[in-house]
Amino acid sequence: xxxxxxxxxxxxxxxxxxxxxxxxxxxxxxxxxxxxxxxxxxxxxxxxxxxxxxxxxxxxxxxxxxxxxxxxxxxxxxxxxxxxxxxxxxxxxxxxxxxxxxxxxxxxxxxxxxxxxxxxxxxxxxxxxxxxxxxxxxxxxxxxxxxxxxxxxxxxxxxxxxxxxxxxxxxxxxxxxxxxxxxxxxxxxxxxxxxxxxxxxxxxxxxxxxxxxxxxxxxxxxxxxxxxxxxxxxxxxxxxxxx
Numbered sequence: 001x002x003x004x005x006x007x008x009x010x011x012x013x014x015x016x017x018x019x020x021x022x023x024x025x026x027x028x029x030x031x032x033x034x035x036x037x038x039x040x041x042x043x044x045x046x047x048x049x050x051x052x053x054x055x056x057x058x059x060x061x062x063x064x065x066x067x068x069x070x071x072x073x074x075x076x077x078x079x080x081x082x083x084x085x086x087x088x089x090x091x092x093x094x095x096x097x098x099x100x101x102x103x104x105x106x107x108x109x110x111x112x113x114x115x116x117x118x119x120x121x122x123x124x125x126x127x128x129x130x131x132x133x134x135x136x137x138x139x140x141x142x143x144x145x146x147x148x149x150x151x152x153x154x155x156x157x158x159x160x161x162x163x164x165x166x167x168x169x170x171x172x173x174x175x176x177x178x179x180x181x182x183x184x185x186x187x188x189x190x191x192x193x194x195x196x197x198x199x200x201x202x203x204x205x206x207x208x209x210x211x212x213x214x215x216x217x218x219x220x221x222x223x224x225x226x227x228x229x230x231x232x233x234x235x236x237x238x239x240x241x242x243x
Contacts, residue, residue: 082097
């Protein structure tokens, strides 16, 4: 097969193409951790956020909206991503890049396929290093399970704020009179207030991730790095008014 992938190796990419962008990024970092990928981890983070933005952009949405995120980009999405993050390309040039990166031959490029291609990692080597459990649920230590739960709780709090903001913005756009004025006032309060519940959840998540890393039990180093990076980014979160 092209790229040197055996049917078994290709099956790995088929599984990964159904995993979330965050999980794909963690799989990539964990696979090449021993090879020093930590030096490029921040760039992997930035590419992942750009993949998410691109995915949601073509759905008329914007982050954070994890429930609507896909798991790979089609030709139009990949061209848009390359234009924004790498360099401007013609349609034919972008199509050629897609064919280079698309080791699963489905006409789309998952985040892992892009990362392997961009960082010039062997698709075969990645397939051999990648665990069968692409979601990371199997054999998880209790400490890691608690860290995941705490981080997900923080993400839930952030999503609650976004959902409340979206409702108020819709009320402003579609409402009139007293209802629209009330929604506008409530939105101003939401944008200005301290997010106490979210901040509390982030403190809990930060402590849980730190404990998981120092438990002395096996914990994927790339996953721990990624979770800490997520918390760092979420600390900067402030709801933004619709433009």
